[in-house]
Amino acid sequence: MINAKNITKYFDDIHAIDNVTVTIKEGSVFGLIGSNGAGKSTFLSMLSGIIKPDSGEISIDGKEVFENTNVKERFFYISDDQYFFPNTTPKALKEYYGNVYKSFNTKRFDLLMKGFNLDENRKINTFSKGMKKQVSVICAVSSMTDYIFCDETFDGLDPVVRQAVKSIFAGDVADRGLTPVIASHNLRELEDICDHIGLLHRGGILLSKDLDDMKLGIHKIQCVFGTPKSKEDFNDIEILSFEKKGSLNTITARGQKDELMSRIQRENPVFYELLPLSLEEIFISETEVCGYDIKKLIL
C-alpha cells in the first residue's frame, strides 16, 4: 500500500504540491486526474523517489521511497517523456533492465514485443511516439514489479493498443496483484480501468474515492411522465441535474438506487430506466459539491 502523507513540494516560488494525503491500495488501479500543471507528474516523481518532498512522507508498505532501493525494486516508473539511450534497441533495453530489475521477465518481454508487433532489433529512435510508449509499457510489465507508475502513458496510443495495454494491466492486477497508478488529464482514458480516482488541482487533492463508491451514490434516470414535471416537483431528493428534451426527462440525483427508483415510480412514469453514468458525469457531480466546475479543471 502506498501512503502519501501531507506531502508538499515547492519549485522556487511555485507551490507544486500542497499538503497532499493519498492512500493507494494494493491490487487496484489508481487514476490520478488533473489538468496541466495540477501536480500529477510531480506527485508521480515523488512517488518514484526521483524528487524528495519538502515536507511530508511517502512510503510503500511503510517504507520510505526516497533512496530506498528495496522499495524502488517494487515499482517501475514510465515518465510522460520516457528516456531511451541514444541508438538503443528494445533488445539492448531488455538487457539493461535485466541488470537493474531482479525479477525482469525476458520471456514475457519477447512475447509482448511479438504481440505488439515491434522489432526488438530496430533502433528506438526510429520508432513513433506511440511505439516508444508501447516499448515503455512492455519494459514496465516485464519488470514484474508490484507497482507501475504511468505518467500520461495512454496519451498517444491508438485505441487498439490502449485497450491492449489496459487488458495487460487488468490481467496483472488480477493475476499478481499489480497496482498501476495512472496519471492523466483525460478522464475518458481512465474510465474503464480505474478502481480509485484521485483528483489533483493546483497541487492539492480535491477528492480521492473508490469509483464504485462514487457510482453508488449518484444515479442517472431517464423517464417520461404522463404530466410535465419540473425539478421543483422533486425537492425531496437531491437533484444534481434535471434535463428536459420534449417529454423525455433525464435526472441525475444523489441517493441510493432503490430509493430514487421508488421516488420516480411514485410520479407514475410512462417509461423509466436507469442509465450508466460516465466518469466525467460522476466527476462533474462530485466536484460541484466541492464548489468547482470540473469542466474548467479538466478536459
Place this chain on the structure above:
Amino acid sequence: MTSKNSYFNWPLIYDKIRKNTWVITLYSVILFFAMPVFLVIQLQGINSKQMQNKDVRMKQVVSEFFCSGSNFITMLAIPAAIIAAAAVFYYINSKKQIDFYHSLPLKREKLFATNYLSGVMLYLIPYTVCVILSVIVISAMGYISYINPLDILSGYLLNLLFFLVIYAITILAMMLCGNIVVSLLGTAVFLLYGPALCTAYTELMGYFYKNFYKLFRINSMVRNTSPIFDFMEASKSHPFTASRVISYVILTTMLTILSIYLYKKRPSEASGHAMAFKISMPIIKYPIVFLCALIFGISFKSVGGGSTEWMVFGFICGGTLSHFIIEVIYNFDFKAIFKNLKGLGIFAAVFTVLIMVPAFDLTGYDKRLPELSNIKSVKLNIKQFNQNSYFMDTQFIGGINREKTMLDRHKLSSKENIDAVFNIAKMGVQNTGKDEDKYDANVGVEFELKNGSKIRRDYGYLKSSEIVPYMTSIFDTEEFKRSLYLLYSMDKKDVLQIKVANLYPQGVNITGQIKSYDKISLLMDAISSDLLNLKAEDMKTETPVMLIDFVKVNTKSGIVQLECKIPVYPSFTQTIEALESMGIERPKIITAEMVDYIQVSSNEYEKNIEKAHAIGEAAVQTAPVGRNEIRITDKKEIEEVLKYIVPAIAANYDPFFERDYRYDVNVFSSSNLDGYNESFVFMKDSIPEFIKKSFPINSTVK
C-alpha cells in the same frame, strides 16, 4: 543481474562504456597519432640526422616520452578528462534522463561509482593501449634497451593521476551546476581561477606596493593553485616529489567524496537550472565578480597608461558586468540582469575597503623593516647591479621557479652579511616612492626572523653607487660565494662537461670542451680556490678573459639541470695553469698592431644637440655641430684607446666593473677578429682627451 555485494555494477559500467564508444574512438585516434606514430617519427628523424650523441638524444626522447616529461600527452589528458566527465555525468543535467536514472532501484552512490568508473575507462582504455603500442614500436625499432619499465609505470600513473584530478574537478563542477554549459564554465573557473587571481593579485599589489616581490609570488602561487600549471611544470623537468603525488591522490579522493556527497544531496529537479544548490550561488558568484573586477581594473590601468582613474573605472565595469552576466546565467533570463543589486552594493563596499588597504598602504607594507636583532638569516637575489644582471645570469637552474630558487640558494646567516643586506633594504625603504628614474639596482630580499616569520621584499629604489660598499662586503664573504656559484654544490661526477669560451675575442669564442672526469675535477678544484680569493675591489679594475661553463645533466633524461658560468680573471692563476695543462691558452690581448681602426661613438651626442636647440639659437651656434662618430686610425691613438677599453662581453661578466656609458667603442681587426669588429667599453672616467675633443658639443652643452 545486479550484484548486491559490489559497489560497482559491472554490466552497467560496460553498458555505459558501450554507450560512449565515441569518446573511446576519438581518443584512440588522437592518442594513436600522438603516441606511437609521433614516437616513430621522432626516433626516425633523429636516426636519419648526422649528429653527435645520437644515442643520448634517442634515450632522452624515449625517456621524455614515457616519463612524466611529455607535455603534449599531459595536455591531451585535460580535454579527455573533461569530455569523459561530461559524457558520463551528462544525465544529471537532463530532466528526462535524471527521471529515468533516479527512478531505477540503484542507490545514488552506486550510480555515481558506476558512472565514475565508466568515465575513467573511457580514457584509460585508449591510453593504456597506446602506451603498450608505443612500447611495441620501440621494441620493433630495436631500442628496447632505452626503456626503463619503472619510468614507464611512473609516467603512466602520473598521467593517469593528472587525468583523475581534472576529471574529479569537472565532476564536482557538474554536481554544483545543473546545465552542461554552466558546468563546463564552472570547470574552467575551478582550473583557472587560482592562477588568474594570483596574477591579478600580484599585478595589483605590484602596482600599489613599491617593494612588492611580484615575480616570486606569480611563479609559486600559480603553480600551487592549478593542477594544470603544476603538472605542466612537473612534466618539463622537475618531477613531483612523493609527498606532492600523495597530496594529489588525497585531493582527488576528497573531491570525489565531496562530489558523492553533493550528488546525494542534489535535488533531481536541479537539472536544467544553472546551479544545483541555491546556497552555492553567492559563494561562487562573488569570488568571480571579485576576480573580474580586478582583471578589468588592471586591464584598464594598462590600456589607460597606468592611470588610477582608469583602474577604478575598470573595477566598476568588471564588477558590475560580471555580476549582471552571472545573474542572467543563474536565472537563464536576461530580465534578471538587475537582480540582487543590494548584494552588488554590499560587494562594492567590501571591495572598496579591501582595495583601500594596499592603495593607501594602510598596513605600512612598503616601509616595514624588521628589527636587525630579530633577523635570523637573509636570502638574497641580486637582479640588477651596476646595470648588470651578472648574479642572475651566471647560473641556470632548469625548469623550476627561478625566482624562488635564486632566493632560496642565497641564504646568508653571518652577521656581516645580515648587516649589509639590512642596510641595502633600509636604503630601499628610505628611497621608496622617490624619483624612479634615478635607480639602477634591484635586489630581492627575504628576511627570516627568529620567530619563524618571513618578510619578503623586492627593492628597486636603489642606486648601485650607493650600495657598492654593502655589495662589496657581501661578495667578499665565502658564505656568499658558496651560495652564488652552483659549482660549490655540484658533485664532480654529475658534471657532464665543461665548456671554455674566450671573453677577450680573437675570432673563435668556444676554445675547449672538457669531458674527462680527471680534467673536470682538476679544473673544479682550481677554480673553486681562485674564486674564493677573488675580491670585489679587484673586479673594479680587472675584467675576466675567459668563461668556464659547468653543465650538469640529468642522467636519465639528458636534460640540462644546472649550468654555472664562471668568469676567469687574469688573477686566477691556478685555473689558467690548469687550463694551459689541458692545452687551452688564455686569449691574446689585442695590441695596436693587430687593429685596423677603432670607431668611437658618443651616446650623448644626439641628446646634447637637442639640448642645444632647446637653449636657443645662440647656444647652437656656439656648439659646433659635428659627427657623433669618429674613426681612429693612428696607431698611437689606437694604443692610447686600447689601454682604457675592455670587451663589452667581458664587462658583462663583471658586476663591479665601472664602465663609462657615454661612449661606445668598436674595434676592427682583419687579422684577429676574422675581419669582424667587436664591441668594447671604456672604463669609467678614463676617456682620452683627444676623444673628448672630437665631440665638442658634449663639453659645450651642459
